[in-house]
Amino acid sequence: MAPQDRLTLDRAEPQAAPVREPGSLLRAADLSVSYGHHQVVSGVGFGLSHGESLALIGESGSGKSTIARAVLRLGTGRASGRVEFEGQDILSLPERRFRPLRGRRIGFVPQDPGSSLNAVRTIGSQAQEAAALTGERGTAQRKELVLQTFAQVGLDDPRRVYDSYPHQLSGGMLQRVLIGLTVLPRPALIVADEPTSALDVTIQKRILDLLSELRRDLGISLLLITHDLAIAAEHADSLVVLKDGVVQDAGPTTAVFSAPESDYTRRLHADVPALNPDRYRHLRTRRGGEPKIEVSGVTKVFTVEGKPLTAVDDVSFTVAAGTTHALVGESGSGKTTIVRLLLGLEEPGTGGITVAGEEVTGRSHASLRSIRRHLQLVYQNPFTSLDPTWKVERLVREPLDRFGVGTRQERTDRVRAALESVGLEENLLSRRPAALSGGQRQRVAIARSLVLRPDIIVLDEPTSALDVSVQAGIVEVLVSLQAELGLTYVFVSHDLALVRQLADTVSVLRRGRIVESGTVQSVFDSPQQTYTRTLVDSIPQGFA
Amino acid sequence: MSPARPVARVRVPLTVVLSFAVVALVLSWSLVPDLFTGQDPARGVPADKFRGPSGAHWFGTDHLGRDLFSRVVHGTASSVTSALIAVGIAVVVGGLFGLLAGFLGGWTDTVLARLVDVLLAIPEFLLAVVVVSALGFQTINAAVAVGVSAVGVFARVMRSEVLGTRRAVFVEASYLQGGSRWHILVRHVLPNASRSLASLAVLQFGYSILLIAALAFLGFGDPPPASDWGLLVSVGKDYPLAPWLVYAPALVMIATVLSVNRISRWLRKTD
Numbered sequence: 001m002a003p004q005d006r007l008t009l010d011r012a013e014p015q016a017a018p019v020r021e022p023g024s025l026l027r028a029a030d031l032s033v034s035y036g037h038h039q040v041v042s043g044v045g046f047g048l049s050h051g052e053s054l055a056l057i058g059e060s061g062s063g064k065s066t067i068a069r070a071v072l073r074l075g076t077g078r079a080s081g082r083v084e085f086e087g088q089d090i091l092s093l094p095e096r097r098f099r100p101l102r103g104r105r106i107g108f109v110p111q112d113p114g115s116s117l118n119a120v121r122t123i124g125s126q127a128q129e130a131a132a133l134t135g136e137r138g139t140a141q142r143k144e145l146v147l148q149t150f151a152q153v154g155l156d157d158p159r160r161v162y163d164s165y166p167h168q169l170s171g172g173m174l175q176r177v178l179i180g181l182t183v184l185p186r187p188a189l190i191v192a193d194e195p196t197s198a199l200d201v202t203i204q205k206r207i208l209d210l211l212s213e214l215r216r217d218l219g220i221s222l223l224l225i226t227h228d229l230a231i232a233a234e235h236a237d238s239l240v241v242l243k244d245g246v247v248q249d250a251g252p253t254t255a256v257f258s259a260p261e262s263d264y265t266r267r268l269h270a271d272v273p274a275l276n277p278d279r280y281r282h283l284r285t286r287r288g289g290e291p292k293i294e295v296s297g298v299t300k301v302f303t304v305e306g307k308p309l310t311a312v313d314d315v316s317f318t319v320a321a322g323t324t325h326a327l328v329g330e331s332g333s334g335k336t337t338i339v340r341l342l343l344g345l346e347e348p349g350t351g352g353i354t355v356a357g358e359e360v361t362g363r364s365h366a367s368l369r370s371i372r373r374h375l376q377l378v379y380q381n382p383f384t385s386l387d388p389t390w391k392v393e394r395l396v397r398e399p400l401d402r403f404g405v406g407t408r409q410e411r412t413d414r415v416r417a418a419l420e421s422v423g424l425e426e427n428l429l430s431r432r433p434a435a436l437s438g439g440q441r442q443r444v445a446i447a448r449s450l451v452l453r454p455d456i457i458v459l460d461e462p463t464s465a466l467d468v469s470v471q472a473g474i475v476e477v478l479v480s481l482q483a484e485l486g487l488t489y490v491f492v493s494h495d496l497a498l499v500r501q502l503a504d505t506v507s508v509l510r511r512g513r514i515v516e517s518g519t520v521q522s523v524f525d526s527p528q529q530t531y532t533r534t535l536v537d538s539i540p541q542g543f544a
Numbered sequence: 545m546s547p548a549r550p551v552a553r554v555r556v557p558l559t560v561v562l563s564f565a566v567v568a569l570v571l572s573w574s575l576v577p578d579l580f581t582g583q584d585p586a587r588g589v590p591a592d593k594f595r596g597p598s599g600a601h602w603f604g605t606d607h608l609g610r611d612l613f614s615r616v617v618h619g620t621a622s623s624v625t626s627a628l629i630a631v632g633i634a635v636v637v638g639g640l641f642g643l644l645a646g647f648l649g650g651w652t653d654t655v656l657a658r659l660v661d662v663l664l665a666i667p668e669f670l671l672a673v674v675v676v677s678a679l680g681f682q683t684i685n686a687a688v689a690v691g692v693s694a695v696g697v698f699a700r701v702m703r704s705e706v707l708g709t710r711r712a713v714f715v716e717a718s719y720l721q722g723g724s725r726w727h728i729l730v731r732h733v734l735p736n737a738s739r740s741l742a743s744l745a746v747l748q749f750g751y752s753i754l755l756i757a758a759l760a761f762l763g764f765g766d767p768p769p770a771s772d773w774g775l776l777v778s779v780g781k782d783y784p785l786a787p788w789l790v791y792a793p794a795l796v797m798i799a800t801v802l803s804v805n806r807i808s809r810w811l812r813k814t815d
Contacts, residue, residue: 377717
């Protein structure tokens with residue numbers, strides 16, 4: 001018996017007769033949630049039918065996760081209004097009567113698979129708990145059930161997975177395990193809270209496809225929480241767009257996309273890179289001058305636990321002045337190592353790196369320092385790259401102080417000019433990072449890298465920690481600065497849609513090797529390698 | 545990914561306000577004792593001996609008819625100053641040890657870490673008694689002894705903080721912007737690492753008061769007629785019929801230490 005059949009046969013005694021009408025499974029009306037005196041969700045309503053999928057879309061702080069937690073009654077906030085599940089108001093239900101529903105009838109797929117499993121117990125022993133929810137008594141039968149489900153969710157070697165500890169599996173596999181455990185008791189509804197935001201792009205696509213597939217094959221409804229409009233459009237039948245806990249737009253996906261009712265949805269739509277590949281075209285006049293960066297045949301081998309690990313293998317690329325070169329790859333592809341080699345933070349084993357005509361490799365600390373004046377780095381996470389005890393003014397001025405540039409007055413002027421160029425108000429000068437939002441922090445970090453007036457800025461996933469609309473603002477700043485100052489960018493990213501928006505040339509990396517490179521247009525339009533094609537295909541198409 | 549929020553005003557719990565009031569009172573006792581009591585702590589009126597607490601003598605009088613409240617107030621300076629000295633030694637020496645060990649690493653770290661292990665292996669009180677026996681029976685020596693015995697803890701905390709901060713992304717960022725090792729150590733690592741040291745120091749202040757009082761109780765501090773809190777308790781215990789001689793200084797001590805601990809806990813929470 002194929003696992004597929006077995007699972008379908010197992011659809012044991014449905015507790016409520018499936019009625020096909022909108023909102024027949026889950027219906028929220030006038031739902032409000034508050035933490036203390038702070039109301040985070042106000043009067044939200046939506047409905048979800050059997051076998052359908054609904055996406056709650058919003059940025060951080062929009063209340064989307066709070067709603068998911070209210071549906072599962074996991075939140076600490078105070079919820080009012082009505083949430084009906086199979087015709088029963090679950091908000092007023094005593095915990096004793098709700099507990100049998102959670103897990104059995106309503107499943108939950110969390111955001112970060114890594115922290116959702118107990119690290120000191122095997123997957124199998126934790127899966128047994130989920131299998132117990134089916135009412136199956138025997139350990140051997142439960143194991144059989146678990147193994148079948150693991151096969152169903154696309155885990156190649158269910159037995160090995162069963163005996164593994166969480167740290168022995170990759171993030172994608174762990175998320176499959178969690179999805180497997182969620183569907184195992186055959187719930188009527190799965191709540192998935194940003195199920196892919198901690199995963200690589202190609203895996204992201206597979207996990208989302210898996211959820212859609214399970215929905216189709218097993219008739220499980222899906223409540224998908226996401227910040228990505230493009231993903232929601234691909235995987236949901238209807239959408240609810242939230243901002244500050246208030247519904248901005250709601251309806252069938254096609255309707256919301258073709259005729260968004262609110263300005264917020266329209267703006268969100270414009271900010272998603274996957275849906276607007278040509279957004280910055282007007283700012284990007286191709287210059288393409290002298291080669292500014294030349295990397296030739298660079299190899300870097302690390303020794304990890306006594307074994308050699310080739311992080312970067314014979315990598316070569318050139319970046320012309322005034323253009324943006326993107327390094328694309330999944331985690332572990334060697335992107336970050338290349339950045340560190342470029343900045344002279346690591347020495348390559350073989351090969352050479354030339355930046356603005358000067359050799360980076362084999363230099364002393366002092367002469368590296370002079371190169372770094374022309375070569376600055378913007379880190380991935382603005383929450384860790386700014387000293388929390390310093391104020392904005394001092395943070396941005398630090399490079400000037402260290403390199404002893406100009407008089408005191410000139411430095412102050414340059415700090416103000418740099419902040420202005422990234423679109424920050426002067427009244428932020430005396431704030432510390434903790435009093436800034438993520439987007440503001442990243443702008444400060446960009447201002448800090450600009451203040452020395454470098455020719456080249458290395459951007460290490462500068463927007464991956466930020467919301468879509470914040471990302472759009474940062475990208476806008478970067479693109480217009482490039483047009484204005486003729487900067488050369490090295491842009492490291494795993495987000496191909498973003499790369500398509502702002503890069504001129506691209507190198508696709510896999511396991512330390514460049515598998516394909518060329519202009520963005522040629523690589524995206526006609527990828528030569530299977531791997532590149534997988535990557536390009538993983539860009540959500542949105543509503544076609 | 546917190547959204548932009550204006551700097552929220554910190555809400556101070558009532559107990560913390562009370563604790564600050566107690567500490568402020570104790571500190572002003574130690575600075576200007578004469579403002580709080582008109583009576584001479586050393587002048588005894590034999591006719592008034594062993595009077596219980598009253599309007600004239602808030603904490604009662606001792607076996608020589610001396611006003612106990614006045615003695616407690618005047619003894620504060622010695623108790624508080626010695627605790628401050630102890631904390632100072634622990635913070636400066638321990639902090640420096642930890643900073644060097646954490647930042648330089650390698651051999652320096654190994655040597656200092658073993659030294660700290662030795663310090664931590666000896667029970668604190670025993671170490672303090674040994675040090676004060678070697679230096680001589682004085683309150684100031686007791687303070688030094690208590691400070692030395694706490695160096696190990698401070699060095700260890702500082703080291704782990706420095707190790708954490710040294711690998712922080714903003715430290716590498718500063719290095720890329722041309723910062724020297726010295727600049728990074730003083731401007732980035734030290735301010736970040738010393739945050740948790742601050743709340744530990746406050747906690748240690750309370751603990752030092754207790755430890756020094758214990759040493760004074762055992763006779764390792766200044767001899768009478770000094771009026772250290774620990775000494776007052778020690779002398780008072782000989783007169784079981786006048787229990788206020790023990791209760792009054794002990795309660796002052798308890799109130800001070802509890803307040804200091806409460807403040808330390810609050811500091812750690814609010815960061």
